[in-house]
Amino acid sequence: KAGVTQTPRYLIKTRGQQVTLSCSPISGHRSVSWYQQTPGQGLQFLFEYFSETQRNKGNFPGRFSGRQFSNSRSEMNVSTLELGDSALYLCASSWGGQNSGNTIYFGEGSWLTVV
Amino acid sequence: GENVEQHPSTLSVQEGDSAVIKCTYSDSASNYFPWYKQELGKRPQLIIDIRSNVGEKKDQRIAVTLNKTAKHFSLHITETQPEDSAVYFCAAPWMDSSYKLIFGSGTRLLVRP
Numbered sequence: 001k002a003g004v005t006q007t008p009r010y011l012i013k014t015r016g017q018q019v020t021l022s023c024s025p026i027s028g029h030r031s032v033s034w035y036q037q038t039p040g041q042g043l044q045f046l047f048e049y050f051s052e053t054q055r056n057k058g059n060f061p062g063r064f065s066g067r068q069f070s071n072s073r074s075e076m077n078v079s080t081l082e083l084g085d086s087a088l089y090l091c092a093s094s095w096g097g098q099n100s101g102n103t104i105y106f107g108e109g110s111w112l113t114v115v
Numbered sequence: 116g117e118n119v120e121q122h123p124s125t126l127s128v129q130e131g132d133s134a135v136i137k138c139t140y141s142d143s144a145s146n147y148f149p150w151y152k153q154e155l156g157k158r159p160q161l162i163i164d165i166r167s168n169v170g171e172k173k174d175q176r177i178a179v180t181l182n183k184t185a186k187h188f189s190l191h192i193t194e195t196q197p198e199d200s201a202v203y204f205c206a207a208p209w210m211d212s213s214y215k216l217i218f219g220s221g222t223r224l225l226v227r228p
Contacts, residue, residue: 031214043159043204043218056215090158094214103149104216106158 002027004093004107012113018079021110023091025072031055031096032074033104034066037088046089049074050096081114088112117142117209121219128195129227136222138205139187145207148188149216150179154201162203163190195226 005024013019025032033048033056045058049068066076072093078085088111092104118141128134140148146167151159165172165179165188172179178191192199202223206216 033214033216035218042220043206045209045215045217048214050214056209058215096214102214103161103164104214105161106151108158 004091004105006089006091006107006110008110009108010111010113012115013081014115015081015083017081018077019081019112020075020077021089021091021112023074023076023093023107025074025091025093026105029093029095029105030072031094031102031104032068032072033092033094034074034076035090035092035106036060037090037109038086043090046076078112083114086112086114117145117207117217119205119207119217119219121205121222123222124220125223125225127225127227130195130197132195134190134192134195134199134224134226136190136203136205136224137187138189138207138219139185140207140217141186142207142210143183143186144210147208148179148181149206150190151204151206151218152201153204153221159204192224195224197226197228200224200226 007022031050034046048056052068063079068074088109090109091107094102094104121138149164152162153159176193181188202221205219209215
């Protein structure tokens with residue numbers, strides 16, 4: 001069974017540009033969540049999607065947005081990039097059922113550098 | 116909302132010794148506590164998790180204990196090996212939304228051969 005797949009793995013963008021990152025969850029998983037990882041702030045929750053609907057949201061500005069498609073694949077977008085957006089962006093997938101405690105599995109991440 | 120504190124931030128042990136990492140959480144409704152291991156340049160990988168209806172769970176050299184009254188849980192690694200060297204993160208769900216995990220700040224474990 002294939003794991004969580006994220007593309008691109010590495011990218012460099014200029015301040016002010018926008019970026020779109022893609023995530024394909026494990027087959028059968030319907031929940032996709034996104035995390036930002038930086039040395040200073042650690043792992044921070046961005047948002048979570050289930051059945052094409054945003055179910056949970058973290059404390060990030062509106063420049064950060066996402067969506068989920070009918071096949072559960074998800075994209076996140078960051079507009080008007082700032083230097084501080086440089087980070088590892090991790091996608092995680094899970095079955096998504098209402099029972100608490102369903103395990104989330106991380107992808108390898110997309111390394112974004114803003115210059 | 117949930118707040119998770121993790122200690123220590125760094126831990127150095129001799130190969131064969133035990134390592135213990137502790138986390139405290141603030142939301143008494145939290146009922147699921149996973150631990151992730153992240154090697155340099157790689158993704159976090161789940162190594163063990165515990166639900167609130169049990170106090171301890173073991174998997175070979177790894178164990179997790181949970182004290183719901185005190186709102187803390189700990190990761191125990193016995194007979195440490197150099198390949199255990201990594202950053203370990205604890206997590207707890209935010210307001211019982213199990214798909215929004217709040218992570219601790221991480222513990223960098225170094226196992227000296």
